[in-house]
Amino acid sequence: MPAEDQGRDPCDQDGPESIYGSLRYTNGVESEPKDKDAHFDLLGDLSEHVWKDRGRFLSAYVCESLAFRLLSGLRVSVSVPKGFFFPLGRFFFSSTNLAPEPKRNEPTDAGMSSVRGLVTKKPAEGH
């Protein structure tokens, strides 16, 4: 044992790399996959990543969005019961939960054409 480690708890390792099987290593590997803050960091980074390339990622769902728009249009002509399409339409078109981004460096609208179908304006009050 080196002289500087004399009298030190072998489990108390301050080095950059913890020894496999030590108490510190065990605590680290158990707590790392359960860190709630790391989870939300991951979600934040993923949402940024997806947002940057949203045009490509969401292009597959534009057809789905258009189909629901068509169904919403049929609602008027076929006169189905009021509120029949509401749950689905609310899921795809409502923006009641979608506040605009407050940041100043808003990305350009270049990739938004494919997402536009998913996000619409907030409906007027009283409807």
Added chain:
Amino acid sequence: MPGCIGAIDCTHWQWIKCPKAFAGQDHDRNGKRSVVIESVCDEDTNIWHFFIGARGSYNDKNVLASSPLMLDVNAGLWPPRNLSYTINGRTHRLLYYTADQGYPRYPILAMPHPASVTRKLFVYNRLQEAVRNDAERLYAVMPSRLNIVLRPARFPTVERMINTITKVAILHNMAIECTRAGFLAHQRMQAAPGEPADGKGHQADGNASGRDGGRVWDAGGHGFFVNIGPPSAR
């Protein structure tokens, strides 16, 4: 989604011949007696982890806590820490599964954001739902392919259910391999950029695989009851 190693989800397999002594434990939310199946699959619905035997009254969190997958995660054996990926300019070390809202908030599980108050989070939730759907798809594809899973189990013991579902999962993976002619996601990953992955005209896309460019496969099948990764990866 870079760093994603599959989609995890649970389903119930109804157990008709459940002994009355176990009725309380196996009573699921639909009022039937069942056993929970937990699985991890990729975009080809190739099964990488399969765990059956949890009681029907368990929810997703309980099943994950009792799963051998979580035992390995707790022991630091899984996911492999020697891989890293970069998202949004930040390097992460923990690979993750996509999961639904029923799972605990662990960094190895990329779940939908609880409050999608901004457009970014809304778009992320939409894409995450699409990726997560692979696991749901497995529970539709596997019973349609092997009909014994579609029917309620008539086995007297859980051991025989495990035995049967193991065979079903192996057959399902064999069918996937035959369907893809041996062309699987991990082979696409191992191919160099611009080179055909398997000599059959498929084009690999460098650091990417699959639909959206990010599935990372390193170790072979991570099965416990069933170790059914593709033979080349074992």
